[in-house]
Amino acid sequence: MNDTVRWGILGTGRIARDFANGLRDTPCAVLAAVASRSQDGADAFGEEFGIPLRLPSYEALAACADVDLVYIATPHSLHAENALAMLAGGKGVLCEKPFALNRAQAERVVASARARKLFLMEAMWSRFMPGLLEARRIVASGELGTVSQAHADFGFAAAYDPEARLFNPRLGGGALLDVGIYPLSLAAFLLGPVAAVQAQSEIGPTGVDLQTVFTLRHADGALSTGACSLKARTPGLMTLSGERGRLRLDAPFHRPPTLTLTDADGNPRTLDTPYLGNGYVHEAIEAQRCWLAGEIESPLMPHAQTLALMGVLDEIRRQVGVHYPGD
Template identity: 60%
Template sequence: MTDKVRWGILGTGKAAKAFATALKDTPDGQLAGVGSRNLATAELFTREFGGTAYGSYADLVHAADVDLVYVATPLPVHYENVRLALESGKGVLCEKAFTVNRRQAEELVALARANNLFLMEAMWTRFLPALAEVRRIVDSGEIGTVRQLHADLGFKADVGPEHRLLNPELGGGALLDMGVYVLSIAMALLGPVESVLAQADFGPTGVDEQTGVLLRHSGGGMSVCSCSLRARLSSELTIAGERGHVRMNTMFYRTQTVTVARADGISRTVPTPYLGNGYVHEVAEAQRCWRAGLVESPGMTHADTLALMGLMDEIRRQIGLTYEADQSMTTKENP
């Protein structure tokens, strides 16, 4: 085994560049190569970040000097790209949302487990110091038994209908792009969901442009979550008990401060800086798990991902949002 974990990146977009940047700040990780459907695009990427350029995804995942693959392609092709990497014997870190629906996620998890390969959803919020501090404060009992969580994430998307945020063919919509962050952290802090109520507003392209969700968790807590492509929301998360609350400040999914406010009037703000651009923490966790021969991370388990995908499937059922991947699954089940 080499001293550094060698990464291959599928895709050359915004997330891929953020990940490559994080690798520069991760001492035991390095970029081995990047794969694109266009060799010239891959070469442009490697001129900036290093590594070998590959003109196809298949060439990258079969490269002998690649240990782990980061999938940063558009959501609708996550399933086929992750499957390609797993079938090539590579461990995978896949950008959120993990897949379009739970059925796709189940197949990928089963494939990874059958072949003893590492697989993790790249939910970077799960590994940031801010969330660890919130957990510590809640576990200390300082705010009492947790009863409610409120979280939102949203901005006005000034983009055209062809943009990935609004294009149904690219998995567009507020829920899968931003709601996934809110729901994931709500489940991380309050536990499994036993019931859900959802409503949404749709735009001209047929995707949800804002969605609101009320969750009841099996532990007895309740969370109110919303996401929007129409409004600049506060994008904060507050978790509250009978003796006070903890707030992950704007933007909660990458916040570097946490504020505690107690019922007795005492409050404080705790610095929670992260390394590099924030991706470093999930990179380090993926590498740790891969080196240890694990198939999943205890910080973002397969069960966590499947529960989250199942929850979003139910929300989409309630609001009436479907994608091509859902229809192809139905066709397979009902020939």
């Protein structure tokens, strides 16, 4: 049985480069094609990574017979449109987070994948990291007791440019969709579905959020808080607390190199949680596993949870007053 998977990358920005580097360390992965909006862009990226097929349009990648899975690395505002095009071309899709701009867009993409029986997954790479899987195991084991609180933050200081991706509403800018999705998604991964949310934001001159803080109530009653910022360099930690102890996902918590487990007496213990390559390897391995098995979704990032979290993001934006074209 041939277990080689042929990848195409849609887009040639920083995140596309990170994923391409990750594929270099991914068993059975072949980076077969890259598509850009220009031939020059595709050629430059293809030369850098030794990619044989260098396509001058996104449509060309959808029609390419030499690609199995496509990684979508375009701006947020194009994710749904690009995913629909790749699915229509018979490709499996790994779509960078945020999966879409809103739940309505996400529902159309999921419906298309299900109708075509094609693999589709949100590229929330952190869920596949050894550190996150070990944290989930520890929480489920009861070693901490019942985990009733969690806190996480993700913030950095970005140079302000109203036309840049991070600040442009036409491109789905703002702290929430870019980095706030990490504390949200990983809190749901570790503590279960979100039942309610309350949020506050600082809105910038272009109408997107520069900073957002939100509180989640999970379905089993646990509470978690998440903070994200384009203005502040935050610690980048996540802490989960129960009556028997606490667990810290050490910085950066979305790809933790270590976990710190502290018992009820205050005694800390460090657990090493190394990952392969630059970390993107783990989500690529899972996508390939699903594709080769004929599965259309992953149990670690299922469609239903992607849709539920897109709904939470919609509600946070409603509360704080952030709107995008197409909402």
